[in-house]
Amino acid sequence: MNRYDDPSLLLEKLKEYEGIVGWKSPSNIALxxxxxxxxxxxxxxxxxxxxxxxxxTQTTISYHSKIKRSEKVETTFYFEGKLNQEFAKRVKNYLDALLPIFPFLTQLDLTIKSDNSFPHSSGIASSASSMSALALCLCSMEKQLFGTLEDKDE
Incomplete structure (x- = not known):
């Protein structure tokens, strides 16, 4: 499997960062x-x-610079308006795996909120839509923070 590492995606240490990104991703059902x-x-x-x-699935990530620096991803995860530790653990594992791609994640405190327009565990692929929305949010964060991912025609 190919690896993609971009160590240049680190935030300036003395600068304060904060923002919010959001995406809505459709779900699917398997035939x-x-x-x-x-x-x-x-x-x-x-x-x-x-x-x-x-x-x-509608997902938002609110982020701000960490007050206390660490090399860990720090996140709080809300599903349907409630703290969800089980989902938070899965999301944190996913974000940890993405650190070579998004190393700036260790420099921010993240609050992730995710809501479905359909009932959880109903047979509709909520994990696919939620991971899609989360991945798009991460790409939007990169664009906001670093100005990358620009279309060459823009």
């Missing part, structure tokens, strides 16, 4: 679901699914 997984939850076989544009 043919893949069977089996490799490591890191990578599907063993393909699947076919339909996008459900009215069933979506």
């Amino acid at each position: 043919i679901k893949y069977w089996g997984k490799y490591a890191n939850q990578i599907p063993l076989n393909p699947s076919i699914s339909f996008t459900l544009s009215q069933a979506f």
Whole structure:
């Protein structure tokens, strides 16, 4: 598997940063679901699914500079308006795995809020839509903080 590391994506130490980003991602439902997984939850076989544009996850990340510096990702996670430690642990593991790509995450305190327009555990792929919205939020943070990801035509 290819690695992408960008150590240049670090914030200036004496500058204060804060902001908020948000994305809405549609969910899907599998017509043919893949069977089996490799490591890191990578599907063993393909699947076919339909996008459900009215069933979506809305995610926001509020961020600000850490008061006390550390090399850890610090996050608070709310699902449907309530603190959710189980989801927070999964999200933190995901963010830790992304540190080579987004090293600035260790320099910020993050508050993540995620809401679905459909019931959790209803058979609709909420994890897919929530991870999509989270990944898009991270890319938006990079763009806000570093001005990267610009379209060449802009």
